[in-house]
Structures are given as C-alpha cells and as structure tokens.
Amino acid sequence: MIYPIKTALVTGASRGIGQAVAMRLAQDGFYVIVNYAHDLQAADDTVELILAQGGKATAIQADVANEVEVQQLFEQAKAIHGRLDLVVHSAGIMPMAKIIPSSLSAFDQVIHTNLRGAFLVLAYAAESVENGGRIIALSSSVIAKSFPAYGAYIASKAGVEGLVRVLANELRGRNITVNAVAPGPTSTALFYQGKTQAQIESITQLSPLERLGQPEDIANVIATLAGKEGSWINAQVVRVNGGFA
Numbered sequence: 001m002i003y004p005i006k007t008a009l010v011t012g013a014s015r016g017i018g019q020a021v022a023m024r025l026a027q028d029g030f031y032v033i034v035n036y037a038h039d040l041q042a043a044d045d046t047v048e049l050i051l052a053q054g055g056k057a058t059a060i061q062a063d064v065a066n067e068v069e070v071q072q073l074f075e076q077a078k079a080i081h082g083r084l085d086l087v088v089h090s091a092g093i094m095p096m097a098k099i100i101p102s103s104l105s106a107f108d109q110v111i112h113t114n115l116r117g118a119f120l121v122l123a124y125a126a127e128s129v130e131n132g133g134r135i136i137a138l139s140s141s142v143i144a145k146s147f148p149a150y151g152a153y154i155a156s157k158a159g160v161e162g163l164v165r166v167l168a169n170e171l172r173g174r175n176i177t178v179n180a181v182a183p184g185p186t187s188t189a190l191f192y193q194g195k196t197q198a199q200i201e202s203i204t205q206l207s208p209l210e211r212l213g214q215p216e217d218i219a220n221v222i223a224t225l226a227g228k229e230g231s232w233i234n235a236q237v238v239r240v241n242g243g244f245a
C-alpha cells in the first residue's frame, strides 16, 4: 500500500516559532511548505535546516494579508503532493503602541497583518485542508495580562481566538480540528524587538519557571495538536507559557 505524503503549510516559518514548528513537523514526517513574506534568505535557511535533518520542504513567498498571494500560496502548496493535511498560521507582527490617537496607523498595521491575515489563512485552510486534517493559529498569552502598549496586538489576537472557535464549528462533519496556541514570552526576534535588557529580565521573571519560552517549547505542543494524540482537542486556546498567565 502506498501512503500519501502528508503536507503541512506553516506561515511565517522563516524564523522564530514558525521555523521551529516547520523543523519539528518535518521530523514528524510532514512535507513542509515554509512560508515567508520578505526574507527569502531566512526561508531558504529554514529549508536547508530541514533537508539537513533528513526532512523535505520548500519555501513559498506570500504576504498573509494579501488575498491574491494567499490564494496562490495555497494553490502552490496543494499542487506539490495533491493534498494539504495541516496548516499552522504563525506569521505575525507585534508593534508596541499605546491607545492614543497617534497610534492609529500602528493599530491598522497590526490588524491588517495579524487579523486580516488570520482570516485569509483560515479561510483558505478551511477550503483546502483534507477531511481529518488540522488547522492551528498562533494567539498570545499576553491577552491575559493586558500590559500597556499591547492594545492593538491583543485586539488582533483576541480576534484570532474568535475566528478559531467559529471555524471549528463551521467545519462540523469534516473531522477537522481547529485550535489556537497562545505562547507566553518566547525567545524570538519578535519578543526582543524594542525591549531594554531590564525589560527582558523583568518579563523573564514573570513565569514561575523563571525563563523565556524557547520556540521548541511551542513547537512541541503544536506537534501534539497536529498528531494522533491531539485528535480530541478542538476549538480550544492552548496556553503554553510556563505559568506566565
């Protein structure tokens, strides 16, 4: 019997959490589509890392907030092995901006990338993923903290959590699970950007485990949701944060 090659699409896989997820899924036997927006070299590096560990992957560029590009991304991803089994939507941005009038453009930017992007990726995933497949989107544990300057970002991720739960209901009858994973502070470029050393140290201490998450901590949980052990977890937000929230 010939088994189909399971294919996973990971958005924002050129670095950070998406890269760790792509590498882990490749270890678990998926052919992985490494999506990125701007940095081809970083995406190629992710593909090389996967090939070096004996996996299979290819990089495809698409801005997740651009409908034409997302449509082409899914068409190209599906064309490789004729199927798509798993979509992990990790692409995202986190500009800091207080809720003051001059922050409107930062608000528009983060809603555009994080919320419109999630809507588009989830919508095309719903159309494209095989029955029995899995859809996972990244939210954030910072929703539970309500720190100053996180308003636009938290609003975008609250929207993602809403979309995930509704989509799980809309896919009734297809045996597809739809979940969100909400990391706490995790050691990636997105986390370090714009923070002083003192801020990094104080945020690191917020978890009773007194460390930042590593991208692999998040990838482990996503791999569980994507695998056989995750089959009864549906319409949930799974917080992965060492007790931060």
Ligand SMILES: NC(=O)c1ccc[n+]([C@@H]2O[C@H](COP(=O)([O-])OP(=O)(O)OC[C@H]3O[C@@H](n4cnc5c(N)ncnc54)[C@H](OP(=O)(O)O)[C@@H]3O)[C@@H](O)[C@H]2O)c1
Binding pocket: 011, 012, 013, 014, 015, 016, 017, 018, 035, 036, 037, 038, 039, 040, 062, 063, 064, 065, 089, 090, 091, 092, 093, 094, 113, 117, 138, 139, 140, 141, 142, 182, 183, 184, 185, 186, 187, 188, 189, 190, 191
């Ligand atoms: N790190 C944390 O502490 C943390 C905590 C909670 C939640 N999260 C969430 O986890 C996810 C991954 O974050 P990360 O820390 O891994 O971030 P990261 O290291 O900054 O990586 C972001 C990735 O997203 C891609 N990307 C950005 N804008 C894009 C767009 N419009 N279209 C397609 N790809 C795009 C980037 O590719 P290019 O460079 O090519 O643009 C990159 O591959 C995000 O949704 C974030 O909100 C992170």
